[in-house]
Amino acid sequence: MTITLVIADDHPVVRDGLRGIFEGAEGFEVLGEAADGAEAVVLADRLRPDVVLMDLRMPGTDGVTAIRRLAERGNPARVLVLTTYDADSDVLPAIEAGATGYLLKDSPREALFQGVRAAARGEAVLSPAVASRLMGQLRAPAREELSRRELDVLRLIADGCTNKQAAARLFISEATVKTHLLHVYAKLGVKDRAAAVATAFQRGLFR
Structure with a gap:
C-alpha cells in the first residue's frame, strides 16, 4: 500500500530534500508541499493525504496551530511533526494539539520511513531525544494510579x-x-x- 504525504516546511531546500527522500523510496507518494501552516491545512483538506509532515516554526500560521485546525476540521490525516526543535515548549503543545508523533530532522532516513509508516497506522511516534525531554517535564500527577x-x-x-x-x-x-x-x-x-x-x-x- 502506498502512503501519501503532504510536506509542510517554510524552507524550499528542506521540502525538496524530503520529497527526494520519499519519492526515491518504495511505498510513498508526495502529493504536495506547503510553505506554512495555513497552506498545509488547505492542501490536507484538498488532497487528503495519509500523513502530513509538519514543521513547527513557520511564518504566519505555525505548525501547532495548523495541527489544531486539522483536528477541529476532522481531517483524517495523521500529522507527524518533523522539526529541529526538541524543547519542552515545542513538544507537548504539538502532541496535545493532535500530532500523532514527533521526530527530529536529524533522524536517520530509515527512522523517517518507519515513523511515517507508524503514523499512517495511527501509532504513536517519538524520537528518543524527544522522549528524554518529556521525562523531565513536570505535570499534574495522574488522577489515579495505573494498574x-x-x-x-x-x-x-x-x-x-x-x-x-x-x-x-x-x-x-x-x-x-x-x-x-x-x-x-x-x-x-x-x-x-x-x-x-x-x-x-x-x-x-x-x-
Whole structure:
C-alpha cells in the first residue's frame, strides 16, 4: 500500500530534500508541499493525504496551530511533526494539539520511513531525544494510579505495537487491550495514544 504525504516546511531546500527522500523510496507518494501552516491545512483538506509532515516554526500560521485546525476540521490525516526543535515548549503543545508523533530532522532516513509508516497506522511516534525531554517535564500527577496490566499495555504501545500485537503478547483479546487503553486515557487525562505515551514518559512511569 502506498502512503501519501503532504510536506509542510517554510524552507524550499528542506521540502525538496524530503520529497527526494520519499519519492526515491518504495511505498510513498508526495502529493504536495506547503510553505506554512495555513497552506498545509488547505492542501490536507484538498488532497487528503495519509500523513502530513509538519514543521513547527513557520511564518504566519505555525505548525501547532495548523495541527489544531486539522483536528477541529476532522481531517483524517495523521500529522507527524518533523522539526529541529526538541524543547519542552515545542513538544507537548504539538502532541496535545493532535500530532500523532514527533521526530527530529536529524533522524536517520530509515527512522523517517518507519515513523511515517507508524503514523499512517495511527501509532504513536517519538524520537528518543524527544522522549528524554518529556521525562523531565513536570505535570499534574495522574488522577489515579495505573494498574500493572494497564502499564504493560502502555509499554507495548510505546514500543510501537498495534492493539492486535499487544493483545498477542499479553495473551488477552484485542477488545481487552482497547478497554485498558481507555482506562489509561481517563487516568492520565489524555485523548489518544501519542499523548498517553508522552505523558507516561514525562511522569516517569517507564523505567
